Amino acid sequence: xxxxxxxxxxxxxxxxxxxxxxxAGAVLGGAYVAMLVAYGASPKTLDVGYAxxxxxxxxxxxxxxxxxxxxxxxxxxxxxxxxANVPPTATCMNxxxxxxxxxxxxxxxxxxxxxxxxxxxxxxxxxPDYVYFDHSAxxxxxxxCVSCHGRVDxxxxxxxxxxxxxxxxxxxxxxxxxxxxxxxxxxxMTWAPPGGGSVEAREAFGRQFRLDHKIxxxxxxxxxxx
Amino acid sequence: MPPWVKPLxxxxxxxxxxxxxxxxxxxxxxxxxxRIHIIRDMDNQAYFKAQSSNPLFADGRAMxxxxxxxxxxxxDELDDHRYRGTTPDGATYVDAFPEGLTVDAALLERGRxxxxxxxxPCHGVAGYGDGPVHHQALAAINRGRPGMExxxxxxxxxxxxxxxxxxxxxxxITNGVRNMAPYGxxxxxxxxxxxxxxxxALQASQRTED
Numbered sequence: 256x257x258x259x260x261x262x263x264x265x266x267x268x269x270x271x272x273x274x275x276x277x278x279a280g281a282v283l284g285g286a287y288v289a290m291l292v293a294y295g296a297s298p299k300t301l302d303v304g305y306a307x308x309x310x311x312x313x314x315x316x317x318x319x320x321x322x323x324x325x326x327x328x329x330x331x332x333x334x335x336x337x338x339a340n341v342p343p344t345a346t347c348m349n350x351x352x353x354x355x356x357x358x359x360x361x362x363x364x365x366x367x368x369x370x371x372x373x374x375x376x377x378x379x380x381x382x383p384d385y386v387y388f389d390h391s392a393x394x395x396x397x398x399x400c401v402s403c404h405g406r407v408d409x410x411x412x413x414x415x416x417x418x419x420x421x422x423x424x425x426x427x428x429x430x431x432x433x434x435x436x437x438x439x440x441x442x443x444m445t446w447a448p449p450g451g452g453s454v455e456a457r458e459a460f461g462r463q464f465r466l467d468h469k470i471x472x473x474x475x476x477x478x479x480x481x
Numbered sequence: 482m483p484p485w486v487k488p489l490x491x492x493x494x495x496x497x498x499x500x501x502x503x504x505x506x507x508x509x510x511x512x513x514x515x516r517i518h519i520i521r522d523m524d525n526q527a528y529f530k531a532q533s534s535n536p537l538f539a540d541g542r543a544m545x546x547x548x549x550x551x552x553x554x555x556x557d558e559l560d561d562h563r564y565r566g567t568t569p570d571g572a573t574y575v576d577a578f579p580e581g582l583t584v585d586a587a588l589l590e591r592g593r594x595x596x597x598x599x600x601x602p603c604h605g606v607a608g609y610g611d612g613p614v615h616h617q618a619l620a621a622i623n624r625g626r627p628g629m630e631x632x633x634x635x636x637x638x639x640x641x642x643x644x645x646x647x648x649x650x651x652x653x654i655t656n657g658v659r660n661m662a663p664y665g666x667x668x669x670x671x672x673x674x675x676x677x678x679x680x681x682a683l684q685a686s687q688r689t690e691d
Contacts, residue, residue: 269483276486287497295504296519306511323613325598331667338531349662354618357628372540378533383524414511439594 298418306414307377311363319408319444326400326407326442333400334441337389341376344368379413380404387481394441396470401444402427402434408444424479428472432461435470564670566648566655566677574648582671584678592679595672599664600680608637608683632660637680638687650677 294300318324327333329342344367351361367374382388394400400407405416417423427434433454440446450456464470518524529535535543552558561569563579578584597606605611610633618631635642645653654673657663668676 273486276490291500291504294501300504300508301517301519303508304511305516306513307515308513321613322602322617324602327598328602328667335669341532343666345662345666349664350614352662353630353632353660355621355626355628356630358626373542375534375541383522384526384528384530385523412511412513 298420302418303415306412309377310375312360314411315407316409316411333390334394336391339390344374379415382419386479395438397435397438399436399441406444425474428474431472432465433457435461435464566651574646576646578674582674588675589679589682592675595676596679599668603634604637610634610636643684647677647681650680
């Protein structure tokens, strides 16, 4: 065998259509991976529905839905500052010194009240640290809790319902109409404008409210990245 | 084409659907598992946000509470009328509002809103001591749940409570009384005066004799 006559590899004839198939497969496979990543890594998949287990099985369904407590009874700073506080143990003890004082579920609350150590609540919502968010700017300007946190009054365990992505913020900053309501109703989970709860009625109310109150959510970068 | 190509293609196509099905399910169910956080960028920076935890301190608080015995700077909280609802010697409750606070429709409206948030759960919207928390507590007692030491919230239209000066109502809100917890930490000073004003108005509105 001489050096300039290499042996030919002879593929069987049925390989021919497979070559075309492999080409199609590579294209399809690429598209497949791209779709999988877009779908699987979107904030809707990764961030929504996070509902961590809490150290005390505190239920908003019971305390808000049934007892009718207003959000601001506990989250007192929500209208006054950027941060919405999780209530201190003393707020629970307003009632739980008299209510269910032997409940094992409340043992960590009693212990915290005695020792002064805070209850280690697990944070549910968490924006990246380079984003500036302000609760009071929203709540006092006609955006209700329900627009961003969903029906908390029916949640036994709080879960995140919005993506908190930049697109989500900007969408509303461009078109806040359907979310607007009188600021007194900010904590009302079921508020609807006089015309009913349909999207059209909300938008009609929102358009008028926006004009009357000069609501103009900014969209420049420095609003949220400062 | 060999016979195994077609079944292989079908199998691959089928298996390829599984990740989508898993993701579609994950999108509609809540989960206590920590979020998957792929690209971390500068999402968590080396500073503490409000109410976050800091393992350096024994109690784990990053926000440090004031050292016991800390006093506010300035003369502000020395004003007994405004901050305690009493005369300067602390002997009697005042029956007037502090300086700089005008009792007008706006103040009463503010008071009404705050009353509904902080007082109505126990004392009821109309003040008769029959709020939803009271009813729930009675129901829990009836169900025989242990550890119920519930005390009926006083009706704000009881004879003696009607006679309270605004300063005394302010004082009750700020410091609590017997079985009622203090609300000074939850309600800012001006809002407490607004509630006191509203309680007075509520009492007047429910007064039928004289």
